[in-house]
Amino acid sequence: MEKIQELLKKPQNVGILGLVVGLIIGWFVIGWGIWPVEFTNADPTYLTDAYKSEYFCMAAQSFLKTGDAVQAKTRIESLREYGQDKLNVLLPPECGLTIGEIEQLKSALGAAQTEAPIPGEVDVPEEEASSPIGGNLVLVALSLCGATLLFGGVLFYIFFVRNRKKIGTSDRVSPAQQANMANQDAVPTDYSVEGHDPPIAQFMSTYVAGDDLYDDSFSIDSPSGEFLGECGVGISETIGVGEPKKVTAFEVWLFDKNDIQTVTKVLMSTHAFEDLAIAQRLASKGEPILLQPGSQVVLETATLQLEARVVDMNYGQGALPEGSFFDRLTLELAIWPKS
Numbered sequence: 001m002e003k004i005q006e007l008l009k010k011p012q013n014v015g016i017l018g019l020v021v022g023l024i025i026g027w028f029v030i031g032w033g034i035w036p037v038e039f040t041n042a043d044p045t046y047l048t049d050a051y052k053s054e055y056f057c058m059a060a061q062s063f064l065k066t067g068d069a070v071q072a073k074t075r076i077e078s079l080r081e082y083g084q085d086k087l088n089v090l091l092p093p094e095c096g097l098t099i100g101e102i103e104q105l106k107s108a109l110g111a112a113q114t115e116a117p118i119p120g121e122v123d124v125p126e127e128e129a130s131s132p133i134g135g136n137l138v139l140v141a142l143s144l145c146g147a148t149l150l151f152g153g154v155l156f157y158i159f160f161v162r163n164r165k166k167i168g169t170s171d172r173v174s175p176a177q178q179a180n181m182a183n184q185d186a187v188p189t190d191y192s193v194e195g196h197d198p199p200i201a202q203f204m205s206t207y208v209a210g211d212d213l214y215d216d217s218f219s220i221d222s223p224s225g226e227f228l229g230e231c232g233v234g235i236s237e238t239i240g241v242g243e244p245k246k247v248t249a250f251e252v253w254l255f256d257k258n259d260i261q262t263v264t265k266v267l268m269s270t271h272a273f274e275d276l277a278i279a280q281r282l283a284s285k286g287e288p289i290l291l292q293p294g295s296q297v298v299l300e301t302a303t304l305q306l307e308a309r310v311v312d313m314n315y316g317q318g319a320l321p322e323g324s325f326f327d328r329l330t331l332e333l334a335i336w337p338k339s
Contacts (some may be wrong), residue, residue, distance in 0.1 A: 133227065179207060206231075214233075231335060252264070264299075270323035314329075
């Protein structure tokens with residue numbers, strides 16, 4: 001099934017398949033089953049030579065019985081070239097005629113006039129009456145084209161329009177995916193250059209506007225694999241209404257298995273930090289800290305120390321006050337054991 005879907009992704013394959021299926025539907029189903037071709041009231045010229053000969057003989061025999069030369073001439077001329085050629089080479093005992101009857105027929109046909117020509121006018125053959133044969137063929141052809149176009153349109157919609165919508169949707173990178181890519185691109189701080197011991201754990205956490213479920217947490221383990229605690233970052237406060245949420249404050253926390261409580265600090269936007277109502281409300285969650293590019297926040301427990309460093313931050317733009325909500329924030333969390 002996957003191979004078939006892979007083949008149908010190519011436009012030329014879809015076109016070929018549509019043509020084949022259209023031919024099958026138009027030829028066998030419509031052409032033979034629903035509207036089969038029926039030969040009725042056909043002109044004598046459509047007969048085979050054997051039946052043309054029989055028709056010619058019947059016209060000759062009818063003339064000998066009725067003496068109607070005009071009718072005989074009309075019937076034989078309906079065979080066109082075959083009728084004249086047959087008359088020229090007619091010999092007894094063909095059609096059951098004697099030599100005298102053949103001469104009588106030729107003489108009568110030569111003298112008969114089905115329609116007197118008008119001097120000065122050019123004979124223009126009348127348009128042949130459309131026969132049911134032609135009508136049926138046109139109907140079948142139109143049905144075939146219609147079925148092919150319909151089937152091709154359905155295939156085009158299924159494999160191109162609908163799939164492109166799905167592909168377009170899947171190609172749009174979600175805020176969480178953007179955050180993950182930002183974490184991978186971020187360069188961790190080399191603390192040895194600054195004269196510090198390397199941390200026992202180091203993490204990157206990024207928030208991108210639209211990630212309303214942003215809540216990162218990380219396990220802290222010793223080099224030997226012993227569980228020491230956990231840390232993380234999440235949304236603390238939003239402002240305004242509507243989607244996506246407008247985050248005005250985050251909270252970074254540190255859990256130590258050897259401590260009785262989790263330490264939390266609230267990282268605020270400029271607007272939240274300066275708004276007394278918001279600042280007082282968030283103070284109950286933890287110590288309020290104003291976020292600034294490159295700033296560092298330290299959290300300490302009984303046996304662990306966490307440093308949260310602002311790697312990147314941008315405020316969002318909109319109807320809300322300037323500096324009131326974040327468009328992007330990347331924090332680096334580094335943890336050391338306390339001596």
